[in-house]
Amino acid sequence: MSVERTLHHFPLDPASRQVRLALGEKRLAFADNVVRYWEQPKDFLALNPTGVPPVLVEVQGGQTLVICEVRAILEHLDETVTQPPLLGREPAERAEARRLMQWFDRKFNDEVNAFLLHEKLEKRLLKMGAPDLYSMRQGRDALRAHLSYMEKLLQARDWLAGKRLSYADFAAGANISVLDYFGDIPWRDFPAVKTWYMTMKSRPAFRPILADRWPGLAPAGHYDDLDF
Amino acid sequence: MSVERTLHHFPLDPASRQVRLALGEKRLAFADNVVRYWEQPKDFLALNPTGVPPVLVEVQGGQTLVICEVRAILEHLDETVTQPPLLGREPAERAEARRLMQWFDRKFNDEVNAFLLHEKLEKRLLKMGAPDLYSMRQGRDALRAHLSYMEKLLQARDWLAGKRLSYADFAAGANISVLDYFGDIPWRDFPAVKTWYMTMKSRPAFRPILADRWPGLAPAGHYDDLDF
Numbered sequence: 001m002s003v004e005r006t007l008h009h010f011p012l013d014p015a016s017r018q019v020r021l022a023l024g025e026k027r028l029a030f031a032d033n034v035v036r037y038w039e040q041p042k043d044f045l046a047l048n049p050t051g052v053p054p055v056l057v058e059v060q061g062g063q064t065l066v067i068c069e070v071r072a073i074l075e076h077l078d079e080t081v082t083q084p085p086l087l088g089r090e091p092a093e094r095a096e097a098r099r100l101m102q103w104f105d106r107k108f109n110d111e112v113n114a115f116l117l118h119e120k121l122e123k124r125l126l127k128m129g130a131p132d133l134y135s136m137r138q139g140r141d142a143l144r145a146h147l148s149y150m151e152k153l154l155q156a157r158d159w160l161a162g163k164r165l166s167y168a169d170f171a172a173g174a175n176i177s178v179l180d181y182f183g184d185i186p187w188r189d190f191p192a193v194k195t196w197y198m199t200m201k202s203r204p205a206f207r208p209i210l211a212d213r214w215p216g217l218a219p220a221g222h223y224d225d226l227d228f
Numbered sequence: 229m230s231v232e233r234t235l236h237h238f239p240l241d242p243a244s245r246q247v248r249l250a251l252g253e254k255r256l257a258f259a260d261n262v263v264r265y266w267e268q269p270k271d272f273l274a275l276n277p278t279g280v281p282p283v284l285v286e287v288q289g290g291q292t293l294v295i296c297e298v299r300a301i302l303e304h305l306d307e308t309v310t311q312p313p314l315l316g317r318e319p320a321e322r323a324e325a326r327r328l329m330q331w332f333d334r335k336f337n338d339e340v341n342a343f344l345l346h347e348k349l350e351k352r353l354l355k356m357g358a359p360d361l362y363s364m365r366q367g368r369d370a371l372r373a374h375l376s377y378m379e380k381l382l383q384a385r386d387w388l389a390g391k392r393l394s395y396a397d398f399a400a401g402a403n404i405s406v407l408d409y410f411g412d413i414p415w416r417d418f419p420a421v422k423t424w425y426m427t428m429k430s431r432p433a434f435r436p437i438l439a440d441r442w443p444g445l446a447p448a449g450h451y452d453d454l455d456f
Contacts, residue, residue: 048327049377050335065320071299072326076319091304092293098300099276106334107278149277 005030008044008055010037011212012121012181014113015070015105016054017174022074022167024205026081030056038125071101074167086167097161100168104175108146113175115139120182124217140184147190154192173200177209183220187228194228201226233258236272236283238265239440240349240409242341243298243333244282245402250302250395252433254309258284266353299329302395314395325389328396332403336374341403343367348410352445368412375418382420401428405437411448415456422456429454 007023007030009016023030035044035053048055048068056073058065067073078087088094116139119131150172153160161168176197179185187194200206210224222228235251235258237244251258263272263281276283276296284301286293295301306315316322344367347359378400381388389396404425407413415422428434438452450456 050331065323067323068327069330071330072323075303075326076323079322080319091308094307095293095295095300095304098303099296102297102299103278 002060004059006033006057006059007031008033008035008047008057009053010035011209012178012214012217013037013053014109014171014174014178015052017177017209018070018167018170019054019056019073019077020208021170021174021205022077022086024208025084025086025165025170025203026077028077028081036125038122070105074101074170078167084165086165086170088161088164088166093162093164093166097166097168100161101171104171108175111142112139112146112179116143116179116182116184120184121178121217143179143184144186144189147186147193150196151190151192154196160196169196169200173197173206174209177206181212181217181219181223183223198226198228230288232287234261234285234287235259236261236263236275236285237281238263239437240406240442240445241265241281242337242345242399242402242406243280245405245437246298246395246398247282247284247301247305248436249398249402249433250305250314252436253312253314253393253398253431254305256305256309264353266350298333302329302398306395312393314393314398316389316392316394321390321392321394325394325396328389329399332399336403339370340367340374340407344371344407344410344412348412349406349445371407371412372414372417375414375421378424379418379420382424388424397424397428401425401434402437405434409440409445409447409451411451426454426456 005023005028007016007019009020009032011017011034035041037044037051037053040051044053044055045051047057047066050068052069054070054073056067056076058067067076075087078085088097115135119136119139123129123131150160157163159165159169160172176185176193180197201210213219233251233256235244235247237248237260239245239262263269265272265279265281268279272281272283273279275285275294278296280297282298282301284295284304286295295304303315306313316325343363347364347367351357351359378388385391387393387397388400404413404421408425429438441447
């Protein structure tokens, strides 16, 4: 019995992008609904009381399953659509993929996005006024530390968590791609990260993400360039 | 081949407590190492570069597996030690358990712990001076909103995520129990939460948690009382 999927997401939200990449990589078609979550729409709050995207709704044989929050959706997709496996096959691979997912969902989010994305994106959406230069600086400094960590990993590994593409690459790719939309990645200083990101960008699952545009916010010139 | 486990944790850390409850409920013996993570010990940073507990180390047949971060550990334990299942059996149960795990790991943590636990515990450990009354008030107000949400769920359900005990109960129990150590749960106003917590407290897996004491920080008088 086929499953009909609808993803409630926001194009420039790193958590939403992780799920779009997972759905794309597993070749699952889905309807999409863009959520203006900062306006706290009632129909969306009824789906997820935290008010945060992404939410995946699956309908199969008259049964509806609502899956809220990025980690729950990613784990669910790997459990129910097993090919290709995106969490890794062995316990050690899975532990490493999940460690890095957490790294981006919490540490990167708290140290980079909470400053840089907050100033450049959220304040704009929420009409909170001009970005604060000191906060942006703080976010950019933290970003360089994270990129250095990725550079070290990617000098020794084919993919972020090891030998195979995994959700860890999507967690990193989703976050990096949103910041790259705003032109904030200093590519020149991180050659291994750049090579990895070129490979990510060229995957078919990445195409819809490179096509994202938000009214009033133009992306950096190289954003959708595969050869940047 | 038997697995030898060591848990690196901090007794009053809600994330660490979730793993102790999971290990206890699955009847897995483990050695424990208390981490003074705020001092950023080098040997612990070598295990987990985020510097955050918990970390579970499993040794089996000469192979060592290091699993960092609470979600990775909980998912791993349910995959490798299947009885009793603690994530739920059906996709809908698992989605609900994981939604609530995320609720506590992010929303509860950001809205309650970042204020209340920061003021009462972290500032003490880090010798950052007296608690700020305004921040504590903000944390307590948020806590009441979270307890109201739990009350609503538990009026309709046997356990937090549905018909069966799950990791969602551990996520809630771990967070609530740390705040209860500091006497911060207004039990009288949340009878369904209180009944649920009495049941949680009486489980054997909860006993070590009720025995936790940290030098210089005495728990509230009723903390380990099953009949509070």
